Amino acid sequence: MAAAATCGTGAGSTGSMVAAGGKNNVTSFQRRGPRASGSDSSYSRLVSIAGTRPSVRNGQLLVSTGLPALDQLLGGGLAVGTVLLIEEDKYNIYSSLLFKYFLAEGIINGHTLLVASAKEDPADILQELPAPLLDDNVKKDFDEDACNHKTAESNIKMKIAWRYQLLPKMEAGPVSSSRFGHYYDASKKMPQELIEASKWHGFFSPEKSSSTLNIEPCSLTHGYIKLLQFIQNIIYEEGFDGSNPQKKQKNILRIGIQNLGSPLWGDDICCTENGNSHSLTKFLYVLRGLLRTSLSACMITMPTHLIQNKAIISRVTNLSDTVVGLESFIGSERETNPLYKDYHGLIHIRQIPRLNNLIYDVSDVKDLAFKLKKKLFTIEGHSREQCILVALTPAQ
Amino acid sequence: MGAGRGKPRALPTRPQYRASAEGGSGADPGGEAGPAWSGVGGAGDVSRPRVSGRRTGACGLLPLPPTTAPNGSSGPSHSVEWEGRSLLKALIKKAALGGEQVHILGCEVSEEEFRAGFDSSINSRLVYYDLFRDPLNWAQTGEALPGGPLGALQAMCKRTDPGPVTVALDSLSWLLLRLPCAALCQALCAMSRQHACRGGGPAAEQLCVLGLLHRELHGPGPTGALSSLAQTEVTLGGTAGQASAHILCRRPRQRPPLETLWFSVLPDLSLDLQGGPPLESQPHPDPHTPQVEPASHLTFNLHLSKREREAKDSLTLPFQFSSEKQQALLRPGPGPATSRIFYEPDAFDDLDPEDPDGDLDV
Numbered sequence: 056m057a058a059a060a061t062c063g064t065g066a067g068s069t070g071s072m073v074a075a076g077g078k079n080n081v082t083s084f085q086r087r088g089p090r091a092s093g094s095d096s097s098y099s100r101l102v103s104i105a106g107t108r109p110s111v112r113n114g115q116l117l118v119s120t121g122l123p124a125l126d127q128l129l130g131g132g133l134a135v136g137t138v139l140l141i142e143e144d145k146y147n148i149y150s151s152l153l154f155k156y157f158l159a160e161g162i163i164n165g166h167t168l169l170v171a172s173a174k175e176d177p178a179d180i181l182q183e184l185p186a187p188l189l190d191d192n193v194k195k196d197f198d199e200d201a202c203n204h205k206t207a208e209s210n211i212k213m214k215i216a217w218r219y220q221l222l223p224k225m226e227a228g229p230v231s232s233s234r235f236g237h238y239y240d241a242s243k244k245m246p247q248e249l250i251e252a253s254k255w256h257g258f259f260s261p262e263k264s265s266s267t268l269n270i271e272p273c274s275l276t277h278g279y280i281k282l283l284q285f286i287q288n289i290i291y292e293e294g295f296d297g298s299n300p301q302k303k304q305k306n307i308l309r310i311g312i313q314n315l316g317s318p319l320w321g322d323d324i325c326c327t328e329n330g331n332s333h334s335l336t337k338f339l340y341v342l343r344g345l346l347r348t349s350l351s352a353c354m355i356t357m358p359t360h361l362i363q364n365k366a367i368i369s370r371v372t373n374l375s376d377t378v379v380g381l382e383s384f385i386g387s388e389r390e391t392n393p394l395y396k397d398y399h400g401l402i403h404i405r406q407i408p409r410l411n412n413l414i415y416d417v418s419d420v421k422d423l424a425f426k427l428k429k430k431l432f433t434i435e436g437h438s439r440e441q442c443i444l445v446a447l448t449p450a451q
Numbered sequence: 452m453g454a455g456r457g458k459p460r461a462l463p464t465r466p467q468y469r470a471s472a473e474g475g476s477g478a479d480p481g482g483e484a485g486p487a488w489s490g491v492g493g494a495g496d497v498s499r500p501r502v503s504g505r506r507t508g509a510c511g512l513l514p515l516p517p518t519t520a521p522n523g524s525s526g527p528s529h530s531v532e533w534e535g536r537s538l539l540k541a542l543i544k545k546a547a548l549g550g551e552q553v554h555i556l557g558c559e560v561s562e563e564e565f566r567a568g569f570d571s572s573i574n575s576r577l578v579y580y581d582l583f584r585d586p587l588n589w590a591q592t593g594e595a596l597p598g599g600p601l602g603a604l605q606a607m608c609k610r611t612d613p614g615p616v617t618v619a620l621d622s623l624s625w626l627l628l629r630l631p632c633a634a635l636c637q638a639l640c641a642m643s644r645q646h647a648c649r650g651g652g653p654a655a656e657q658l659c660v661l662g663l664l665h666r667e668l669h670g671p672g673p674t675g676a677l678s679s680l681a682q683t684e685v686t687l688g689g690t691a692g693q694a695s696a697h698i699l700c701r702r703p704r705q706r707p708p709l710e711t712l713w714f715s716v717l718p719d720l721s722l723d724l725q726g727g728p729p730l731e732s733q734p735h736p737d738p739h740t741p742q743v744e745p746a747s748h749l750t751f752n753l754h755l756s757k758r759e760r761e762a763k764d765s766l767t768l769p770f771q772f773s774s775e776k777q778q779a780l781l782r783p784g785p786g787p788a789t790s791r792i793f794y795e796p797d798a799f800d801d802l803d804p805e806d807p808d809g810d811l812d813v
Contacts, residue, residue: 321637
């Protein structure tokens with residue numbers, strides 16, 4: 056007789072069969088769970104890591120990139136264990152802003168940060184992070200922006216192209232109850248106490264790699280070697296790869312690498328065409344291996360407009376998981392183009408990974424433009440037809 | 452903008468700006484920040500295009516490429532090179548008059564030639580490192596800087612005292628031809644950082660690096676790499692005897708403003724700014740794309756005449772149901788006269804009204 060009451064909570068969910076002569080709902084089906092370990096870690100599977108959520112498509116663990124609009128374009132967020140490569144715009148204004156949003160999101164969620172740069176000291180970068188917006192303020196600002204936008208368009212009724220009214224609006228308004236993805240005010244700095252309360256590691260290339268030794272053509276540049284060792288040490292010591300199972304609550308490591316591939320890292324792919332073309336690709340390969348075996352997510356910004364050998368750019372794209380390119384209108388002829396007068400630049404989603412999946416999770420809107428309003432960075436779809444219709448009707 | 456010297460000053464608006472000669476603090480103090488590259492030293496003049504210059508580790512690099520006259524201009528101006536060295540010397544003079552230390556690394560011309568044009572008071576203030584006479588130190592005199600050009604750069608940095616310093620590199624092109632570009636970029640960034648460290652406080656780190664670059668000597672790679680490092684980039688050009696400077700000033704969080712100025716360097720190495728292009732010759736317009744007309748290249752007609760517009764407005768669209776249309780549809784129409792189906796069965800059709808599918812071989 057299965058009088059043992061070991062089934063416990065599992066009995067209700069599995070269709071329980073009443074045992075022969077059973078007085079109460081005791082079943083002989085037992086749920087095999089990880090109770091044998093005896094520690095609290097059996098419940099940690101059910102407790103989620105702060106700042107992450109599973110993807111609605113395939114359950115992949117996602118973190119926010121700091122821009123809810125970008126999260127939406129990438130299919131919910133950045134998958135843990137992958138690399139997001141941002142191709143910088145020409146004057147490195149908007150890409151550094153995205154970099155800061157990524158780090159700020161890590162601080163708000165309590166993730167550990169690893170900031171690597173060859174140009175600025177990581178401590179200085181952290182001082183300049185944008186401040187998070189509280190929910191009620193955000194809603195107010197967004198509504199008044201939306202009102203200004205809509206008054207021009209409210210009296211346009213698209214008579215013939217009525218189907219465009221059914222197109223989904225790309226602007227992701229702030230959802231008041233969202234905890235995955237926060238909005239930031241680019242004009243204010245993050246409060247000092249939040250930065251100090253966060254845990255971060257900085258890697259400043261000129262300090263760490265002081266020697267300029269001659270290296271063979273196909274090996275990694277000195278700066279890259281040092282950076283990889285640094286990342287590996289942090290992952291191992293802090294247990295992001297599960298090597299210290301008795302550690303406390305699991306956390307995500309957010310790695311941010313700025314201006315990778317620029318000459319300040321010692322790499323000359325931006326200077327010549329026939330430089331050390333394998334150093335950067337090797338670095339990305341090893342980095343991806345490190346990330347896949349740990350709970351971390353990485354954002355890299357790279358000045359691809361400076362890279363002379365175009366074959367390297369395609370190799371780098373293949374070695375990264377998600378690639379987003381930014382193109383700003385400053386100084387280009389598009390600045391005067393009336394189609395783009397509301398926007399500051401274009402966003403190109405160059406690659407989206409297929410992780411544990413057979414299909415891509417691509418959004419329907421392909422032409423994307425961004426603009427940096429005084430507080431918010433918004434991404435909108437701009438199709439040529441919509442722009443023509445909207446641009447012409449008020450003038451008539 | 453004297454960020455290290457107190458409150459920022461308002462920048463004069465552009466027309467004023469072009470017309471003002473140097474000297475005199477003409478700018479009115481205000482709270483507004485503008486493109487920060489004038490207003491240092493004598494406020495309101497274009498003393499030097501240095502970016503809000505006194506900030507943390509500000510490495511204000513100025514590649515000044517002398518370019519040849521633009522194609523298509525006629526006459527003797529073909530042979531004129533828009534030389535950058537005189538502009539560099541003018542900026543050095545300004546710095547020296549402003550009481551800063553000036554260190555010069557001279558590689559391309561001899562020391563005597565470089566010092567020509569400066570008067571003795573300024574000359575005594577310039578610290579000159581000569582790499583022209585004996586760059587590889589074959590003469591084994593003790594005064595040469597060790598370590599080659601890279602060592603010279605690092606040594607220059609070590610010898611500067613804390614305080615505002617201007618370092619002029621007579622030619623970055625000379626250095627680029629002898630050093631790997633990546634190493635040069637790292638050395639330049641290290642200079643500003645080391646100076647900042649030694650200064651000890653935000654007011655003390657004031658290093659401005661001026662570099663001269665001959666644009667036609669290098670491919671797009673090194674020039675692009677150096678431009679991305681520089682905070683201000685001045686491209687020289689001009690037409691018909693009048694030199695112009697296109698200035699691009701990068702600031703970390705804002706859009707970089709592009710400005711064009713016409714200037715000339717007087718014999719005593721002071722800068723003279725002129726407003727507007729010269730009147731004698733037509734300046735060649737930039738190859739500017741004309742205003743894009745969004746309604747061109749379309750396959751439908753967007754400009755309607757009045758009659759067409761009236762006709763369009765009065766049209767009822769098929770999916771829009773007004774009440775009359777609804778009534779018309781609900782009411783049975785005037786018989787089958789409006790629509791009819793005419794069907795003539797041919798030999799193979801087997802019409803069986805009870806079983807219409809009888810002829811199918813299913």
